[in-house]
Each structure stands twice: as C-alpha cells, then as structure tokens.
Amino acid sequence: MAEKLFTGGRIRKATWDPASRQLDLHWDNQSVLAYKQVPEEVFRRLCSAPNPATYWEDRIAEEYPKAQPMKPIPRPPKDPGDLFGGD
Numbered sequence: 001m002a003e004k005l006f007t008g009g010r011i012r013k014a015t016w017d018p019a020s021r022q023l024d025l026h027w028d029n030q031s032v033l034a035y036k037q038v039p040e041e042v043f044r045r046l047c048s049a050p051n052p053a054t055y056w057e058d059r060i061a062e063e064y065p066k067a068q069p070m071k072p073i074p075r076p077p078k079d080p081g082d083l084f085g086g087d
Helices: 040-048 052-059 080-084
Strands: 002-005 011-017 022-027 032-035
Touching: 002 040, 011 040, 011 052, 022 040, 040 052
Parallel strands: none
Antiparallel strands: 002 011, 011 022, 022 032
16 A cells, blocks of 8 residues: 655545555545545656645546545554553
C-alpha cells in the first residue's frame, strides 16, 4: 500500500492499494472519498501535483467510479513498558 501525507491544502492523505487499484483521499474535514480502478500513474501525479485538490477535481472526481473507503490496517498495541519506561 502506498501512502502520501500532504502538509497543506484540503487533502491531508492519499492512500493507494496496488492490488485493488483503489485510491482513498482523506480530507481536512475528516471525510474520506474512495475511487476504484485508479492507475498508479494517476496516484503518482496526484502526489506530485502543486495543488492535489485541483488535480483531484480535474482528473479523478468524475473519471473513476466511487468506492467504499478501505478499512485502516489495525496496528498492534504498544507494550505498556515501552510507553512508561518499564524495566
């Protein structure tokens, strides 16, 4: 799974799964939009666009079918000793 974090603009994170070719876009208002059948090149161009939200509007929003957002991969809980400096 490929992921790109954005520091400014309306899109905060883009996640692309090469197996399913699904693109999830995480927005600054906490919403997630998902699209199916998105080629890797489109994800790459989104990640390098000067304004990713404009790229999304021009090249993704009306071009690809919408999908259900992917479920986040659960991360294992940290060992409490790691958090509190245990022996």
